[in-house]
Amino acid sequence: MRQRIDWFDFARGASIVIVVALHASIELAKYDLVPERYWFFHDLTEFKMALFFAISGCFSARLAEKAWLEVVATRLYPFAVVLLLWSVIMLTYATVMPFMKQPDPQAWLVFPFIPVMHLWFVWVWLVFIIVARMTPLSARPHVMAAAILASSLAYLGFVETGVLAYDNALRFLPFFLAGAFYRDALFALTQRAPVRLALVAVPVFIGAVWLKRHADVELVANAGTTLQAVSGVALAFAIAPTASKIAGLGQALTAVGRRTLPLYLSHWIFAAIFAAAFATLPAHPALVWLAVPTVTLAAILCSFALLGAVSMTGADWIFRPKWPGHWSPSLLVARPFGLVDVRLWPLASPAQGR
Structure with missing residues (x-):
């Protein structure tokens, strides 16, 4: 089962669009341009990151078959560079732009260990890859x-570090590992019994949302959040294979799901700009309802336009740096008469080798 599964991309695309909508809402909330019902939608879809990591784990199911140096060159190195580069970009952006919250000066010193803003995802993903491969x-x-x-x-609230990246690493690790370790079993389940999976997930999800919103005891409400994450991912796995075949919507979200990293990295820049622009428009009730979807769509389109522009100019390394071609992973093995260069994994492509 090595072929790419389209509905994995569809589910990941749907989750990233919801994430962009949430961040657009956060920016628009600064100007009171978010209706209360939109917050209910975000509360309802709080399982989005659990789903995103579960799907990302599915795309990492073959890690055990790869040599460590291949993992470093194709996974860890690119994302480590992205984390450092975009941390500088976002800190600079937040410092320069008047409509952004000014970052703590200490953030410039600790961002490799305490990620800034939405970049916690990249940091957590690096940790998950290492855990899965080890x-x-x-x-x-x-x-x-x-x-x-x-x-x-x-x-449940028993463990809390106060650092978003660390707390989310604990919360989402089993979702990623479930995809990385048991992808074939999960895929088979969605093929054999999607209806039964949905019939179990729907009542659990509804009950979990009710608990989270109405429970007076914090522990019970947190239990509702936990159940919502698990049942939400299960429900998404049950319906995504069919939903991905919907004409138009399926293709669009599948295409988004194949370009999630550039979208995730750059969308907040555009969401903040468009939110500030919306705040300058004359007040109107319709404006409040249109703000979130408009800013969300604009941020997505601008992020993809940026991706197209940097791809044409050869600057797409800002989204996915490649292992330098002149760095050839090898291992120096000690022998009685000196060091022997032992090639572990050839980086040269077939074209380069000719």
Whole structure:
């Protein structure tokens, strides 16, 4: 099952669009341009990042088959560079733009360890890749159980670090590992029994949302949030294979799902600009209802326009840096008579090798 599965892209695309809408709402809320019902929608779709990481885990299911140096060159190195580069970009942007909250000066010193703004995702993803690759096949059930326990404690409020990246790493690790470790089983379940999966997930999801919104005890409300994340991901897995075939919508979200990183990295810049622009328009009730979808769509389109522009100019490395061609991963192995260069994984492409 090595072929690309379209509905994985569709589900990831849907989740990233909801994330962009949330960040657009955060910017528009500065100007009181977000109706209360929009916040209910965001509350209803709070499982979006759990879904995103579950799908991302599915795309990382073959990590165990790859050499460490290949993982470094194709996964860890690009995302580490992206994290550092975009941290500088976002800190500079927040410092210069008058409509952005000024960052703490200490953020310039600690951003590799305490990510800024939405870049916590990249930091967490790097951690998840390392954990997934380090886990032997025989230890997967034990690591999965430990991740579920840590996630439950974080969701229920028993473990809280005060750093968004660290808390979210605990919450979302089992979702990523479920995709990375058990992708084939999850895929088979959605093929064999999507209706039964949905019939179980829907009532659990509804009950979880009710608990989260109406429970007087914080622990019970947090339990509702936990159940909502699990049942929301299960429901998405049940309906995504069919929903991805809807004409127009399916193709659009699938295309978005294949370009999530550039969109995720740059969308907040455009969301903040368009939100500030909306605030200058004459007050009108319709404006409040149109603000979030308009800013969301504009941020997505501008992010993809930026991707197209940098791709044409050869500057697309700002989104996905490539391992430098002259760096050839190898290992120097000590021998009695000196060091021997042992090639672990050839980086040269077939075209380069000719």
